[in-house]
Amino acid sequence: MSFIDWIVLIGTLSFIIIYGIYRSRGKQNIDDYLIAGQSLPWYHVCFSVMATQASAITFLSAPGQGFADGMRFVQFYFGLPLAMVVLSITFVPIFHRLKVFTAYEFLETRFDGRVRIFTVILFLLSRGLSTGLSIYAPSIILATILGWDLTWTNILMGSLVLIYTVTGGTKAISHTHLQQMIIVTMAMFVAGYMVVHLLPSDIGFVDALKIAGKAGRLNTIDFHFDPNSRYNIWSGLIGGFFLQLSYFGTDQSQVGRYLTGESIGQSRMGLVMNGLLKIPMQFLILLVGVLVFVYYQYNPAPLFFNKVETDKLRNSEYAADYQSLEEKHSLAVSSQRAAVDGLAKALDSKDETSITHWQEALKESDDTQKQLKKDAVSLIKKNNPTADTSDVNYVFLRFVLDRLPIGLIGLLIAVIFSASMGSIAAAYNSLASTTVVDLYKRIYKTDASDNHYLMATRISTIGWGIFCIFVAQYASKLGSMIEAVNILGSLFYGVILGIFLVAFYFKNIGGKATFWGAIVAEIGVVLCWWYDLMAFLWLNVVGCVLVIAFAWVIQKLKPANA
Amino acid sequence: MMDSQQPNETEGLPPFIKSWRQMYRIVIGTLLVLMALFYVMMKYFE
Numbered sequence: 001m002s003f004i005d006w007i008v009l010i011g012t013l014s015f016i017i018i019y020g021i022y023r024s025r026g027k028q029n030i031d032d033y034l035i036a037g038q039s040l041p042w043y044h045v046c047f048s049v050m051a052t053q054a055s056a057i058t059f060l061s062a063p064g065q066g067f068a069d070g071m072r073f074v075q076f077y078f079g080l081p082l083a084m085v086v087l088s089i090t091f092v093p094i095f096h097r098l099k100v101f102t103a104y105e106f107l108e109t110r111f112d113g114r115v116r117i118f119t120v121i122l123f124l125l126s127r128g129l130s131t132g133l134s135i136y137a138p139s140i141i142l143a144t145i146l147g148w149d150l151t152w153t154n155i156l157m158g159s160l161v162l163i164y165t166v167t168g169g170t171k172a173i174s175h176t177h178l179q180q181m182i183i184v185t186m187a188m189f190v191a192g193y194m195v196v197h198l199l200p201s202d203i204g205f206v207d208a209l210k211i212a213g214k215a216g217r218l219n220t221i222d223f224h225f226d227p228n229s230r231y232n233i234w235s236g237l238i239g240g241f242f243l244q245l246s247y248f249g250t251d252q253s254q255v256g257r258y259l260t261g262e263s264i265g266q267s268r269m270g271l272v273m274n275g276l277l278k279i280p281m282q283f284l285i286l287l288v289g290v291l292v293f294v295y296y297q298y299n300p301a302p303l304f305f306n307k308v309e310t311d312k313l314r315n316s317e318y319a320a321d322y323q324s325l326e327e328k329h330s331l332a333v334s335s336q337r338a339a340v341d342g343l344a345k346a347l348d349s350k351d352e353t354s355i356t357h358w359q360e361a362l363k364e365s366d367d368t369q370k371q372l373k374k375d376a377v378s379l380i381k382k383n384n385p386t387a388d389t390s391d392v393n394y395v396f397l398r399f400v401l402d403r404l405p406i407g408l409i410g411l412l413i414a415v416i417f418s419a420s421m422g423s424i425a426a427a428y429n430s431l432a433s434t435t436v437v438d439l440y441k442r443i444y445k446t447d448a449s450d451n452h453y454l455m456a457t458r459i460s461t462i463g464w465g466i467f468c469i470f471v472a473q474y475a476s477k478l479g480s481m482i483e484a485v486n487i488l489g490s491l492f493y494g495v496i497l498g499i500f501l502v503a504f505y506f507k508n509i510g511g512k513a514t515f516w517g518a519i520v521a522e523i524g525v526v527l528c529w530w531y532d533l534m535a536f537l538w539l540n541v542v543g544c545v546l547v548i549a550f551a552w553v554i555q556k557l558k559p560a561n562a
Numbered sequence: 563m564m565d566s567q568q569p570n571e572t573e574g575l576p577p578f579i580k581s582w583r584q585m586y587r588i589v590i591g592t593l594l595v596l597m598a599l600f601y602v603m604m605k606y607f608e
Contacts, residue, residue, distance in 0.1 A: 042574060071604075074600070078597065081590065089582075089586070210607055212607065213604070213606070213607025213608050214608070218603060218604050220600035220601070220603065221597065221601045263573055263574060264573070265572075265575065266573075266574050267574075268582065272585055280596070283600075
């Protein structure tokens, strides 16, 4: 990065941190610190919810996904607006009226202390570990591609947010979320414009879309029901609905955002606006990736975007094999260029026979390049079994560093940091507030002063920050454990959602039945995973259904005691 | 599922929307429109 890029990066991040501290200055009580005194308007709620969900990986991985796989990932978000409606009708009024700080307080009101503590432990376990990975995932990419030290990148990524999260609490987080979303949105629009600008002069935006469409990259809707296909309209609407309902309704990192609304109406409006804006936003991010794909139809793309791994390969015993793959790749790139030029001319002349011919040629070249990439990945794995071979994460950042002008590179690196800070800040805040409100205050120190709990939450925030950075430092040494931690989330999420759904919709089921139902369901989910009975995403649905079923059966069998 | 707020409560809504029920219809309607637009775009450029 150039000096100017460093200035832009440091300037943008400093602005966010100073702004966060400035907006939350003055004396605070625990209400202000945990839920911003329930004083924020809907647009703060909306952008805070969006910034919490959009991690750095959203802006690194999603364009890469658009590049490699097209637009179909957008379907994953189709269930979100429906979940926002259900949340607004059910969860928001209840949480507001009970004046809770955390979602889990409601469980004690509805059931008993045991259900609350059980759910809190599940949440702290999964959120604490996944936040560590949220720090590690962008850090490893930035460290790899920019040549930074991974340990210091992890520390920087995890500790910058602590500055304003500890001092300003939720108010600082919400105000910085708004700034972060404005910066991120502007930068992505500029990046999209720059990609189109870098295309040959006779290729405009619509021409680029036509080429992307003919190359199968505008595959936004897939009506075929296939349980093995991760992204189609049905998995998006049904699976996505359950996932988003679980995430927004039971994860304190999101509940804590919409509890900041100054009224039920403002919280609701924030959520429904998120339901309106999220899909177009994700569509635009993916579209940037698709435009990058079109750019690389006219310009040679590297065989593999993670340059550090390919450099290692060139200096290894597999150098000759890799060179042979690169030669084949050059030939495929030449035929791709001929195909895309032919296709553009055929589209201009509207010659259908010619369009079909060049479309097939382009597809053939695309398939050849995909196969060559697979062969390169095999070589990289042989050379370095712990190498990061998920090339999609590196596509957009490589494009930014190689092709965008000075200044914009710094801004886009700042965007990655900003996005990361937004989600990490909300996670720290939720972990600390849950620890203090649901464990410390509930079990250990029940009658301390407001200031005492405020200080305890600040200390807890620092403690969780250190824990998450620690997890991030060790994530690289965990190897396949990274996937195990992702599975860990699925092991718990469904059960937590099941407990909340029983609380809301099954008024005749009591605390004891729900507690034992949840324990048995959790064992059931662990057994399903242990015996590898299904893909781990389905564990969310199974956990949820099992809690409801077991709690209902236990209630029926022992109505007096349950 | 019942809306737990009073039916006449419109706090938080933009002035041109009369009830939360109408707002939710707009959200679901927008989702349907987006899916239709995506489909049309996919077919047009295919």
